[in-house]
Amino acid sequence: MTFSIMQWLYTQDESDEAFLKFVLFLFITFFSALGALLFITLLLLLLRYSGHARILLRNNTPGELDDEAIENENIDEEGFAHLSEPGKERFLQAREFEMSAAQSRINTDAKLIDFLQVQEKGVFAWHFMPNLDYGAYASNRTELSFTQKEECCLQTNLPLQRINEVYYWEAKLLEVDENTTISIGLTTKPYPPFRMPGWNFWSLAYISDGTRRCNSPFTNKPYASFYQKGDVIGVAYKPKVNRIFFTRNGRRCAELPCTYRNVYPTVGATGPCVVHVNLGQAGYVFIEANIKKWRLAPPAGSLAPPPSYFTPQPTVNWDTVSESSVQTVTQADVNPPQIPQSNSNSHTTKSESLSSYNTAFQGFPSSSYAQSYPMHSMSARSKSDGEQQ
Structure with missing residues (x-):
């Protein structure tokens, strides 16, 4: 009986x-x-989005995802059809330029030498680069001249920094042709030199007809009043929040989102005009920028000015016997009068040439030259006397 119970329990435990x-x-x-x-689901999603060259972004920071650029992609065919023949040609050239720039992967980040240049020169480290192929010139760093009736732009050599809260600069229109359209704004590099800012990707500009363009070669949107000869247009860039706003004759306009990439001050035109740019070397028309010091950099850097070339600088003659005889010499000591050469036909002795050589230096003031040459002349004279004897 006991054995059967134990066997049943063992069987129950096994079950x-x-x-x-x-x-x-x-x-x-x-x-x-x-x-x-x-x-498998994640792998399929990854292959799907990577196959279309897309990435997932969260639009938390202004400028990370440009909605207007997406809209432009959807209206490429329709907008391209409404362009003129020269406009279509420039659009295709710009696309080809962008493709080649994307393949080359040029690094446009600010380098250490750029920061050192700004530290040494201050605001004078910036200057506009000329565009000689399209007749656009830059003189005195910020005086821009467009001479041909052809669309082009001029960019600065350095991008705007991302240290301060706001960076501000202004452009004054001195001379504008009647049929010239001007575009003032910010662009990235490399940017097509034959396009104005706002017409290509990663650019934003305020146009002279009162509209604005953001990465769009087809459409523009109303922004503010038009500007013409004599007006001053300002550009304020906020790198911490990727925002930008323009000013017209000291009055502030609406604020707009901007790209998060490195941006360069840019001025473009479609015809002859003269524009002077103020990067901070002078006072602004926009009073708030003067009060809050929104210039690109301090007006003076740490680089010492060059020496004056109009005042005589003392020099030291090191061809002396001892340190105690080192004296400051004048320009007459450094450039002694030339001794006339004797004729080859005349038979002059060495003693006569040495005596004339010493006589030429008797009228000089007491200096290192006057102290050193008699020592050599005495030894030479004694040697010449011995030869005569």
């Missing part, structure tokens, strides 16, 4: 253990299948 193993096997199988399914 419970088998049941637990079965439940554990089902648990592991379920979660393994679920993990494999999730992995």
Whole structure:
């Protein structure tokens, strides 16, 4: 009786253990299948988006995802159809330029030498680069002249920094042709030199017809009043929040989102005009920029000015016997009078040439030259006397 009970308990324990193993096997199988399914789903999503050259972005920071650029992609065909023949040609050239620039992967980040240049020169470290192929010139760093009736732009050599809260600069229109359109704004590099800012990707500009353009070669949007000869247009860039706003004759306009990339002050035109740019070397028309010191950099850097070339600088003659005899010499000591050469036909002795040589230096003031030459002349004279004897 006792043996049968023990056998029954042993059989019951084996059945419970088998049941637990079965439940554990089902648990592991379920979660393994679920993990494999999730992995396959993520892999398919990754292949799908990478195949279309897309990435997932969260539009938390202004400028990270430009909605206007997406709109332009959708209206490329329609907008391209409304362009004129020269406009279509420039658009295709700009696209080809962008493709080649993207393949070359040029690094436009600010380098250490750029920061050192700004530290040494201050605001004078910036200057506009000429565009000689399209008749656009830059003189005295910031005086821009467009001479041809052809669309082009001029950029600065250095980008705007991202240290301060706001960077501000102004452009004054001195001379503008009647049929010339001007575009003032910010662009990235490399940027097509035959396009105005606002017409290509990663650019934003305020146009002289009162509209604005942002990465759009097809459409423009109303922004503010038009500007013409004599007006002053300002550009304020906020790198911490990637925002930008323009000013017209000292009055502030609406604020707009901007790209997060390195941006360069840029002025473009479609015809003859003269524009002078103020990067901070002088006072602004926009009073708030003067009060808050929104210039690109301090007006003077740490670089010492060059020496004056109009005042005589003392020089030291090191051809002396001892340190105590080092004296400051004048220009007459450095450039002694030339001794006339004797004729080859005349038979002059060495003693006569030495005596004339010493006589020429008797009228000089007491200096290192006057102290050193008698020593050599005495030895030479004694030697010449010995030869005569």
